[in-house]
Amino acid sequence: MLNRSKTESKNRSKNKGMKRARLPLIAALLFACALDVGTAAPALAQTPAPADWPSRPVTVIVPFAAGGGTDLFARLLGAQMAKGFGQPVLVENRPGASGNIGAEAVFRAVPDGHTLLYTTAIFATATPFYPKLAFDTQRDFQSVTIAARIPHVLVVHPSLPVKTLKEFVALAKKRPDTLVFASTGLGGMVHLSLELFQARSGVRSTVVHYRSAAPAAMAVLSGEASFSILVPPVMQQQVKAGKMRAIATAAQTRSSVMPEVPTFAEQGFPEIEANQWHGAFVHAKVPAPVVDRLYRAFGAALALPEVRNRFAAEGGEPVGSSPAESAAFYRAEIARWRAVLQKLGITPE
Numbered sequence: 001m002l003n004r005s006k007t008e009s010k011n012r013s014k015n016k017g018m019k020r021a022r023l024p025l026i027a028a029l030l031f032a033c034a035l036d037v038g039t040a041a042p043a044l045a046q047t048p049a050p051a052d053w054p055s056r057p058v059t060v061i062v063p064f065a066a067g068g069g070t071d072l073f074a075r076l077l078g079a080q081m082a083k084g085f086g087q088p089v090l091v092e093n094r095p096g097a098s099g100n101i102g103a104e105a106v107f108r109a110v111p112d113g114h115t116l117l118y119t120t121a122i123f124a125t126a127t128p129f130y131p132k133l134a135f136d137t138q139r140d141f142q143s144v145t146i147a148a149r150i151p152h153v154l155v156v157h158p159s160l161p162v163k164t165l166k167e168f169v170a171l172a173k174k175r176p177d178t179l180v181f182a183s184t185g186l187g188g189m190v191h192l193s194l195e196l197f198q199a200r201s202g203v204r205s206t207v208v209h210y211r212s213a214a215p216a217a218m219a220v221l222s223g224e225a226s227f228s229i230l231v232p233p234v235m236q237q238q239v240k241a242g243k244m245r246a247i248a249t250a251a252q253t254r255s256s257v258m259p260e261v262p263t264f265a266e267q268g269f270p271e272i273e274a275n276q277w278h279g280a281f282v283h284a285k286v287p288a289p290v291v292d293r294l295y296r297a298f299g300a301a302l303a304l305p306e307v308r309n310r311f312a313a314e315g316g317e318p319v320g321s322s323p324a325e326s327a328a329f330y331r332a333e334i335a336r337w338r339a340v341l342q343k344l345g346i347t348p349e
Contacts, residue, residue: 053290057088059115060280063102064212065095069233069314071214073148073278074118076310080301091118095211098122098185100133103281107135111283113290116144121277122188124333128341129187130348137281138334143326144280144291145298148316151251152190152274153261155235155244156227157220165248165267168227172203182216182225183209187348190216190229192340193250193274199344200269220244231276232257232315250274257315277319277333279326295323 058081062074071093078089094102099122109115117123127137135141154165160179162168172179183191186209198204208225210216217234219225221243229250236257238244246261250272254263264272280298282291301307302320311318321329340346 053112053293054085054087054114056114057090058082058085058113059109060089060091060118061102061106061115062091062093062118063095063099064093064120065214066093067234068212068214069150069231069276069316070118070120070212070278072233072314073311073316076307077118077147077298077301080304080307081297084297084300098126098129098187098209100126100130103137103141104134106281107140107283109283111285113282113286113294115282116294117141117281118147119279119281120189121275121333122185122190123279123281124330125187125189125192125337125341128334128338129346138331140284141281142284142286142291143323143330144282144294145323146319146321146326146329147278147280147298147302148311148318150231150233150276150278150314150316151249151253151255152193152229152231152276153235153246153255153258154227154229154248154250154264155220155239155246157223157225158242158245159223160226160245162247163245165262165264165269168247169201169203172201172205176204177206179205179226180219180224181205181207182219182228183207184213184216184228184230185209185211187341187346189274189276189337192337192344192346193229193272195344195346196340197264197269197272200271229274236315248272255315256312256317278316279330291323 060074060078062071064070075091078091082089094105099119103117103123103126106115106117123137126133156162156168160171162171181194183194185191210219213230213234216228217230220228221238232255235244239246246258248267249255249261249263251263252273254261280294299320302318308318
């Protein structure tokens with residue numbers, strides 16, 4: 001009996017020691033599980049290792065209608081990137097709500113890098129202009145690259161008897177609220193640039209919001225709208241054919257493809273600058289190695305002479321900035337347009 005008691009006592013001491021030894025491990029495991037609930041566990045299950053990426057077709061969502069400059073550049077880049085990926089790159093148009101429908105589709109997609117957003121400067125005004133969105137563009141997205149910059153140009157229907165910005169302002173003041181402006185999206189850079197220009201010039205027009213640049217260009221072309229601010233890819237040929245007239249370039253320097261068109265600054269409005277830019281974004285939870293792979297794929301495509309020549313022909317300047325550089329630029333753009341929104345008191349309609 002005495003020997004049995006000593007044995008049981010030793011076993012109890014041993015078990016207590018084992019339990020004490022397990023406690024830190026159990027606590028650590030519980031803490032890790034608590035961090036993973038609802039987020040990390042699904043990501044680990046669905047995110048492939050970088051060496052295996054992409055494991056299926058990559059979808060590039062363009063939040064504008066097909067046929068516009070953004071769509072054209074996305075398809076041009078996607079075709080080249082597919083060669084390096086060994087997987088198709090599919091461009092999907094999700095227009096509407098000033099680009100927010102397409103952005104939300106990327107936000108809700110599995111964050112493994114197989115779905116990305118190829119958008120424009122309108123993305124920088126999404127969160128400041130629409131505070132009730134399901135996502136926050138800075139918190140829920142990360143930059144891959146800024147692919148290109150393209151200066152905007154103010155164009156008018158040829159029926160308007162104006163050839164300079166001064167003449168346009170004089171005419172618009174004689175016809176307050178009668179000229180129709182074709183906006184490429186409520187709260188976007190084109191819309192805000194117009195509002196800023198009107199505030200500075202005293203011009204008042206009727207603003208009609210279209211889903212993207214392509215239908216806005218068609219509105220001016222048909223005479224449904226009097227004027228707009230557009231990028232060369234969607235109106236350059238019409239200007240050359242005399243079906244539209246270019247009045248002012250909204251950039252610090254003239255467009256390389258439309259050098260005959262003076263800037264807003266040259267014509268007395270230095271604060272009107274609306275350089276369009278194209279950028280690629282993914283969900284904030286996409287692993288860094290995948291983001292880096294995407295960035296390098298974009299960079300390789302942008303370095304090709306045929307791509308650079310096509311961009312240049314459309315008035316675009318290839319950029320290809322790194323994720324860190326792109327993020328810094330994007331933060332500055334958000335701050336800039338938030339200040340414009342606050343200064344002009346513009347809110348969603």
